[in-house]
Amino acid sequence: MAPFNPYTFIQCPCSDSSPLGRPADSNSPTGSEPEEDERTFDPRAPRSNYSLYPLEYLLYCEDCHQIRCPRCVSEEIVTYYCPNCLFEVPSSNLKSEGNRCTRSCFQCPICIGPLNVTTQETKPPDPSLLTAGNAPHSGAYALTCSYCNWSSTEIGIDFDKPNGIHAQLAKIRNGGEPRLTAKERKERRKELSHRGDSAAVVAAREEIDGQALDLENQFANLKAFYSSQLADPSAGDNGLSTLGDLGFSSPSSLSRIMSLYTGGKLNDNKAKSRLGAMREALTSDEGLLVTDLDESALISQLHLSDHCDTASTEQITNQPPNLGEPLLHGASRFTSSLRPIPYLLRTKRSKRCPVCRHIISKPESKVGTTRFRIRLVAGSYIPSITIKPLVLPNPSGGSSSSNVGDLLTPLTPVHYLLTFKNPIFETIKVTLATPAATPGRFASKVTILCPQFDIDANTDVWDEALKDNDRGDKSSRSSGSHTRQRRGTEAGLQLEVGKIWERGRNWVSIVVEVVPASLRLEDGGMLREDEDVLEIAMFVRIEWEAENGGDDAGISSAAVGKDRDQKEKRELAYWCVLGIGKIKQT
Amino acid sequence: MSRRPPRGEYIETDTGNKVARKATLVGTQNIMLGGKTVIQPEVMIRGDLVRSIQSSSTSSSGGATPNNTAVAIGRYCFLSRGACLRPPGRLYKGAFTYMPLRMGDHVFVGPGSVIQAASIGSHVYIGARVVVGEFAILKDYVRVLDGTVIPPNMVVPSFTIVAGQPARVIGEVPEGGHEAFELRDLYKTVGNNPHPAPA
Numbered sequence: 001m002a003p004f005n006p007y008t009f010i011q012c013p014c015s016d017s018s019p020l021g022r023p024a025d026s027n028s029p030t031g032s033e034p035e036e037d038e039r040t041f042d043p044r045a046p047r048s049n050y051s052l053y054p055l056e057y058l059l060y061c062e063d064c065h066q067i068r069c070p071r072c073v074s075e076e077i078v079t080y081y082c083p084n085c086l087f088e089v090p091s092s093n094l095k096s097e098g099n100r101c102t103r104s105c106f107q108c109p110i111c112i113g114p115l116n117v118t119t120q121e122t123k124p125p126d127p128s129l130l131t132a133g134n135a136p137h138s139g140a141y142a143l144t145c146s147y148c149n150w151s152s153t154e155i156g157i158d159f160d161k162p163n164g165i166h167a168q169l170a171k172i173r174n175g176g177e178p179r180l181t182a183k184e185r186k187e188r189r190k191e192l193s194h195r196g197d198s199a200a201v202v203a204a205r206e207e208i209d210g211q212a213l214d215l216e217n218q219f220a221n222l223k224a225f226y227s228s229q230l231a232d233p234s235a236g237d238n239g240l241s242t243l244g245d246l247g248f249s250s251p252s253s254l255s256r257i258m259s260l261y262t263g264g265k266l267n268d269n270k271a272k273s274r275l276g277a278m279r280e281a282l283t284s285d286e287g288l289l290v291t292d293l294d295e296s297a298l299i300s301q302l303h304l305s306d307h308c309d310t311a312s313t314e315q316i317t318n319q320p321p322n323l324g325e326p327l328l329h330g331a332s333r334f335t336s337s338l339r340p341i342p343y344l345l346r347t348k349r350s351k352r353c354p355v356c357r358h359i360i361s362k363p364e365s366k367v368g369t370t371r372f373r374i375r376l377v378a379g380s381y382i383p384s385i386t387i388k389p390l391v392l393p394n395p396s397g398g399s400s401s402s403n404v405g406d407l408l409t410p411l412t413p414v415h416y417l418l419t420f421k422n423p424i425f426e427t428i429k430v431t432l433a434t435p436a437a438t439p440g441r442f443a444s445k446v447t448i449l450c451p452q453f454d455i456d457a458n459t460d461v462w463d464e465a466l467k468d469n470d471r472g473d474k475s476s477r478s479s480g481s482h483t484r485q486r487r488g489t490e491a492g493l494q495l496e497v498g499k500i501w502e503r504g505r506n507w508v509s510i511v512v513e514v515v516p517a518s519l520r521l522e523d524g525g526m527l528r529e530d531e532d533v534l535e536i537a538m539f540v541r542i543e544w545e546a547e548n549g550g551d552d553a554g555i556s557s558a559a560v561g562k563d564r565d566q567k568e569k570r571e572l573a574y575w576c577v578l579g580i581g582k583i584k585q586t
Numbered sequence: 587m588s589r590r591p592p593r594g595e596y597i598e599t600d601t602g603n604k605v606a607r608k609a610t611l612v613g614t615q616n617i618m619l620g621g622k623t624v625i626q627p628e629v630m631i632r633g634d635l636v637r638s639i640q641s642s643s644t645s646s647s648g649g650a651t652p653n654n655t656a657v658a659i660g661r662y663c664f665l666s667r668g669a670c671l672r673p674p675g676r677l678y679k680g681a682f683t684y685m686p687l688r689m690g691d692h693v694f695v696g697p698g699s700v701i702q703a704a705s706i707g708s709h710v711y712i713g714a715r716v717v718v719g720e721f722a723i724l725k726d727y728v729r730v731l732d733g734t735v736i737p738p739n740m741v742v743p744s745f746t747i748v749a750g751q752p753a754r755v756i757g758e759v760p761e762g763g764h765e766a767f768e769l770r771d772l773y774k775t776v777g778n779n780p781h782p783a784p785a
Contacts, residue, residue: 056762070760083743083755086725113737113752146719147737147752346743351761361761370726370744377762 004533004582006387006416009052010378011041011575012069014354041575042439043535052577055385058378059360061353067378067574068360073351081367083346084114088367100320100342104165106143109338112318113147117162120153143340155336166342174337222287229279230255298333311335350374382542383420383430383455387578390415390501390511407584408534410518416580421507422455428544429454430508434536442517442583446536449497450510458506512536516583527585534580541573594778595627604777609665616656620691623663624776631657631665635673635684656684660691660708662769668698674720674738685721692769696732703736707744709767727759727767 042048050071059068080089084105093102106115120142141159143152152158156175159168173179281288302310310333318341350362362374408414422428432451437443502509516534519527545567596604601621609625611617613633625631636656656673665671675684687701690708695701699716707726712718716730719738724730728742731749742748747757774781 056766057760058762081743083746084741086741086743111737111752112754114740116739145737146739147735367743372761375761379762379765 004579006581007579008055008385008387009043009577009579010055010058010067010382011048011051011577012053012058012067012072013574014051014069014072040435040439041537041539041577043537043577044440048577055379055382056377059351060376060378060381061356061358061360062376063356063358064353065570065572066355067382067572068351068353072354073360074354075349075351077347078350078363079348079365079367080345081348082343084343086367089345094345099345101345102166102342104163105343106165106169106340107318107343108145108148108150109315109319109341110150110335111145111148112341113145115143115145115152115340117141117159117165118144119162120158152340155339157340169340174339218287218289220287221285222281225281225286301334305334309334309336311338380423382572382574383422383428383540385540385576385578386419386421387580388417388419389581390417408514408516408581409584410516413513413515416512416514417501417509418512418578419507419509420455422458423506424544425457425459426544426546427454427457428542431541431543432510433539433541438517438534438536440531441521442519442531444517444534444536444583445515447513448510448538449513450500453500453508453510455508456503456506512578514580519583519585532583532585534583536578536580538576538578539573540576541571543569543571546570596777598777602773604773613656616654618655618658620659620661620663622661622773623659623665624773625665626667626669626776628668629665630670630672632670632672633657635675637673637684637686639678639681639683653686655686657687657689659689660693662691662773663689663693663695664769664772665695666697666699666714669695670700671695672700672702674702674704676721690726692767694767694769694772702738709764711767727764729759731756 043052051069053069057070059073060066061068080091080094080099081087082089082101082103082105084101085103087101087103089097089101104117107113108115119140141162142157143159143165144150157169157172158176159165161168171179315335315338319338320341348363348365348367351360352358353360359374360376362372363369364371364373420430430453432448434446434448436447437445500508501511514534514536519532521527546569547567593607595608596606598604599619599621601619603619603621603623603625605611605619605625606627606629608627609629609631611625611631611633613636616633616636617631633656636654657671659671671687671689673684673687675682677683685704687703688705690706690710692708693706693710693712695712696714696716698714699712699718701712701718702720702722703718704721704723706712706718706724707728709726710724710728710730712724712730713732713734715732716734716736718724718730718736719740721739722736723741724736725742725744725746727745729747730736730742730753731747733751734749734753735751736742736748736753740753742753742755745759746755747759748754749756
């Protein structure tokens, strides 16, 4: 079993349907208001999963003075780039080329490792050939995966040039046959029709028609066909238009429907309303694709193949849509029909506060840099909470030796140290509250021994650095201890209610006593998922005095306030969940 | 050597490197440490796998001293017990040669990991029992979870969390997670006079 690491999750206020401190008025009778006020947060509620985040994932809006989570911020894409070649892709290319890298970056269709272009070794490696700069002949390059040794030659694809693989691949089908794009197909046909009707030309035309349409070509053909139909409404008028005005097959009704969505003028189209119905595509040139329902070839191929020859669901879903899929039906059942996957592009995104629309995180637009122009993370505004088991050396011998990751013994009190670290440059006053028993079927008892305390300000970082240097010179462990006040040790390791356990420059440790519940069920039922995890919901309220306007942490981007002397009282309150450990099942 | 009466577990250099006496460093003249780097026991660094063919630009200039660095490590790196750094090698113009392995600052390499990357950026966390294949490139702020196998030639862009065999992108490093890559505090916790880990 994986060891249990204590964790602290913080609830983002965005998921709270009713604002804190105010009772929900819509769905609660007025009589229960005081009860509503004492409403506590249940970490086991199904919805809680979606509102709890580790501190690192949270941002902070300086204008709203509120925590923002990944779920409530709105994102804007700053840059698109390929994660493999790290080239930026302009958004104009994105519209025409799609959201994948069009250079030579591909992933293996079998294992999704990266593919690289290699020369195919046709001759044995011979040192005497070192100087012979033999020009690579056609088909000299292939894509190979250095993780699973897959090679594009397995699906009959090789390349003439080592660059521009994406363009080359678009012209080759699996097996090495050339693949015509819709445009090429049309040009080829036009060329043939100019040459007359000799037997060779007819054969060549049949060859073009014989090539099965793939999804891309079919769509292109259909689109061309229908747009020509719309442009030329008289074509294909079959005289039934007077009856078929309501049908969807007439260009007029189609354009009327389209205008409903695009907001075009309806009256304009009324003029054409008497025009006839469109005809449907009739040839493959127009995008007609006769579905081949005869799958006996596939079935016989399945009979002959191993399990490993068939593509897994994951492999199929990783395949880029449309690219060279032979048919709409029966696509990619075998690994031999999989194609190299061009890398999906990645983005750099900036984030906005959902309420005030201020930007709270903005990376530099260049792909290579990792700096941020704006980065208002919650970690530099609200205290971090770390959990550590507190081991009390018990004189009677029965020491509660609890390590991180150990299972908690039911009904035996254990103590945990919660260390709060203040990131801001003001002294903060922290008030904690927690329900005396955890919610759920197994109520563990929780007592915070010191629910109210002050944490000193986070002084300048240079003070800390200088202090550390001093400490390093003396190179003794004890010299650092004058900065700390070990109340616990001074008091002879006695737990005192209302006393801080230990405090440092900008941090305070307090003790929480937990009596884990017994996980025994009377009816002998089974535990539900994660019911043995002891989670404590804790309400944290921070108060501090901030300089008016000028904001609290060093990375503030807001304008400096006019009257700096004036202090303003601020407070922030939120729920958090402390994951303490797992209770032993007896 | 005898000036220091109690032989500590680590050799601490003037630039603040802490190298365990039980670490195996081969070809030390080809290993560059940026300073304040911790090398734990049983770590192996293969500085002997040096580039055998100089790139055409340096060889044509003639008089310039050949750059023989096999492994270059930045500041505040931490190589855990049993890690192995091995420069990658490949055929170059028909002959086999090794290429230098470069590592930025604040790189943590977990116990038992084997690194054959071409370059690793700064603020990179590599977990335990990870294999980084030859000529892989890890950019800045990358987190590699335990047991990952990064295939050769893979590029892992910045702010990426990867895991799996072969490695695939499983998440993004959040904005607030940048400070967790700092290894200054971890540096202080090892050595001959270690400081206790901060709260």
